Amino acid sequence: MNPQPLLELLEKHDQRHILAHYQSLKSAQRESFIRGLGPLGLASVLTLYRKFSRPESSIPHSSRIEPAFILPIPKTEEEVQRRKEAQELGESLIRGNEVAVLIVAGGQGTRLGFPGPKGIFPISPIKKKSLFQLFAESVRAICGRYRATLPLLIMTSEENHEETRAFFKSRDFFGLKGEFVHFFRQGMLPTLTPDGKLILKDAENLLAHPDGHGGSLKALYDSGLAGWLKTQGVSELFYCQVDNPLAKIADPAFIGVHRQENAEISTKVVRRRDPEEKVGIYGRVDGKPAIIEYSDFSPEDYRSLDEKGNLRYWAGNIAIHMISLSFVERMNREGFALPYHRALKEVEGLGAGGRSEKMTGLKFETFVFDAIPLAKKSICMEVPREEEFAPVKNQAGPDSPDTARQAMTNLFTRWLIGAGAKVFPGVQVEISPLFALDKNELKEKLGEKEVEVREDTYFG
Ligand code: UTP
Numbered sequence: 249m250n251p252q253p254l255l256e257l258l259e260k261h262d263q264r265h266i267l268a269h270y271q272s273l274k275s276a277q278r279e280s281f282i283r284g285l286g287p288l289g290l291a292s293v294l295t296l297y298r299k300f301s302r303p304e305s306s307i308p309h310s311s312r313i314e315p316a317f318i319l320p321i322p323k324t325e326e327e328v329q330r331r332k333e334a335q336e337l338g339e340s341l342i343r344g345n346e347v348a349v350l351i352v353a354g355g356q357g358t359r360l361g362f363p364g365p366k367g368i369f370p371i372s373p374i375k376k377k378s379l380f381q382l383f384a385e386s387v388r389a390i391c392g393r394y395r396a397t398l399p400l401l402i403m404t405s406e407e408n409h410e411e412t413r414a415f416f417k418s419r420d421f422f423g424l425k426g427e428f429v430h431f432f433r434q435g436m437l438p439t440l441t442p443d444g445k446l447i448l449k450d451a452e453n454l455l456a457h458p459d460g461h462g463g464s465l466k467a468l469y470d471s472g473l474a475g476w477l478k479t480q481g482v483s484e485l486f487y488c489q490v491d492n493p494l495a496k497i498a499d500p501a502f503i504g505v506h507r508q509e510n511a512e513i514s515t516k517v518v519r520r521r522d523p524e525e526k527v528g529i530y531g532r533v534d535g536k537p538a539i540i541e542y543s544d545f546s547p548e549d550y551r552s553l554d555e556k557g558n559l560r561y562w563a564g565n566i567a568i569h570m571i572s573l574s575f576v577e578r579m580n581r582e583g584f585a586l587p588y589h590r591a592l593k594e595v596e597g598l599g600a601g602g603r604s605e606k607m608t609g610l611k612f613e614t615f616v617f618d619a620i621p622l623a624k625k626s627i628c629m630e631v632p633r634e635e636e637f638a639p640v641k642n643q644a645g646p647d648s649p650d651t652a653r654q655a656m657t658n659l660f661t662r663w664l665i666g667a668g669a670k671v672f673p674g675v676q677v678e679i680s681p682l683f684a685l686d687k688n689e690l691k692e693k694l695g696e697k698e699v700e701v702r703e704d705t706y707f708g
Contacts, residue, residue: 251282254290258446261294266446266454273451280452288456289437296588296612297444306589307533307544315554316532318517318563319505319629331501334508338500341507342394346483347498349387349398350468350571352616353380353412353490354405354434354458358593359642360491360649365408367490368415371640373653374678374706379490379640380415384422384429386497386681391424393685398498399428399480401473402490405458409433432471434463439595439609447597447609455597460613461489461567462586469580477573485576487569487616491640493652494659495568496631496686505629506570512623514570515539517563518633523551527564528617530628537626539565539617541589563628565617566637575623584622586614635659660707667691669699677701680708 251270258267270281307313322331341347357366367383370376377385380402387400404412413431416422421429436456438446449455464487468474477485484503488495496502506514517530528539542550545561552560595609620626631637638655641647653676660677667690671677684690684707 249279249282249286251278254282254285257291257294261298262444263294263446266448269448269451277452284453287436288454289435289459293437293440293612294444297440297610306541306587307538311533312535313540313545313549314532315560316530316537316563316628318530319627321630321632330508331505334504335501336504337507338502338504339394341484341503342390342396342398342498342500345397345481347396347398347503348401348477348480348482348485348573349383349498350401350403350464350485350487351383351490352403352461352464352487354403354408354461354463355490356405356407356457357491360640361643365404365412365415365490366640367402367412369640369649371493371649371652371656372678373657373676374704375680375708378415379493380412381419381422382493382681383490383495383497384416384424386685388423389681389685390498393689397425397428397480399430399477399482400424401430401432401468401477401485403434403461403464403467404431405434406436406456407458430473430476432467432473434467435459437612439597439611442592442608442610444610447595447607449597450604455595455609457595457609457611457613460589461616462614462618464616465571465576465579465584465586465619469576474573474576474580478577483573485571485573487571489567489639492566492568492637493640493656494636494638496636497681502568502570502629505627506572509625509627511570511625511627512572512575513620513626515617515620515626515628516566516568516631516636517628518566518631518637519562520559520564521633523559525564529561530563530565531561533621536621537623537628538621539615563630566631566633566639567617568636569616571619575619579619579622584619586616586618588612588614663687663690664694664699664701667694667699669694669701671701672703675701676704678706678708680706683707 322328353367367380368378437459439455447455486498526542531540554560599605638652639647640652657676660679661671666687
């Protein structure tokens with residue numbers, strides 16, 4: 249590989265410390281260094297840094313932000329009936345093998361600090377099943393219920409790809425057919441110092457990070473998987489993040505709503521807990537649906553109330569989407585570009601003394617929800633937080649394994665009580681997706697049996 253163009257790029261962008269480092273390497277190391285640079289989006293990151301080296305709002309200040317229409321949790325007879333129709337439509341798409349499940353698991357999980365891919369984290373309250381196992385078992389249960397095949401696609405990054413694959417393989421894909429479980433890598437971008445300098449990870453490599461969950465839309469296409477899905481007759485992707493054990497995998501009602509509305513991308517939202525909760529809001533920017541980051545609101549607007557005294561911007565994004573495969577293909581064919589967001593995070597790289605040290609790194613990432621304004625049609629529906637959202641982000645405190653386990657136990661307890669069981673206070677319960685995927689299935693399974701849960705219990 250001719251190193252010249254890359255060396256010129258480094259020169260042009262004032263990366264002399266890297267050039268000096270390169271000159272100090274032996275020839276075999278030089279080759280390996282240059283090979284490593286090839287797949288990194290070096291040119292785009294360096295150009296990006298020039299374009300916006302300072303934090304700036306993701307949307308122009310002159311933009312008009314408004315609340316958007318959101319399908320409510322069905323209450324009226326008409327809404328209940330329409331949702332029932334959506335459920336049936338979703339079920340028919342699943343039966344027709346038109347749905348695949350896409351889980352993005354390429355993140356670095358820095359806040360959780362778990363050594364290894366986040367999906368391997370043992371999360372379930374009793375059996376301590378991993379996040380990946382819960383998702384795979386849900387897919388298996390759905391395949392069984394609808395006598396269907398749902399491909400499971402997992403986006404990984406350079407850092408966790410092999411470990412993720414090996415984990416699934418060693419567990420025999422949790423009973424799924426191996427040929428329908430696919431792993432694909434997202435792109436990587438070099439991490440910079442806050443003043444725009446590339447960082448060495450070690451002698452032969454630059455420090456790099458995954459390019460954000462927005463990278464999934466490109467990586468799915470570039471990996472050839474989008475094409476493969478098409479040959480399998482798949483038309484819709486159920487998308488979720490690896491860190492939400494309550495995600496209702498391939499929820500038929502959501503699939504149906506998405507199709508009823510002919511949407512290209514759809515989103516689930518929950519009500520913000522309170523005016524201070526910082527989440528992305530599903531709203532409209534200059535008339536187009538979009539997720540708006542809380543930092544793009546003025547503090548007054550973010551807390552503002554409507555005429556009924558409710559939060560005006562209540563619809564918090566929980567990163568669960570339906571995405572039409574044709575939309576992914578169209579965007580890639582048209583050479584779409586998602587905007588980059590910048591974030592300062594603690595990273596580890598080689599310091600000036602050549603020793604590994606912690607430092608502040610500047611990362612550029614794209615977000616999947618920025619595809620929403622690019623869609624011809626987008627729809628959003630509200631779901632109850634306690635049924636569908638319990639993210640595992642931090643080691644302790646809010647959004648941690650403890651809160652997620654409690655949310656799981658609480659949900660399963662409600663299902664059990666709804667099915668006529670008696671559950672003693674303080675006990676932990678876990679219901680395997682293979683036992684029951686929802687409260688109705690649980691009710692059927694338990695039938696007329698009298699169930700008393702006096703101690704921690706697993707239903708599997
Ligand atoms: P987060 O934004 O919470 O990031 O990702 P993270 O990397 O998991 O955790 P921190 O911020 O380092 O603590 C939300 C979801 O998007 C995926 C993650 O795996 C998670 O499912 N993701 C994030 C990717 O797949 N790729 C990325 O580049 C970033």
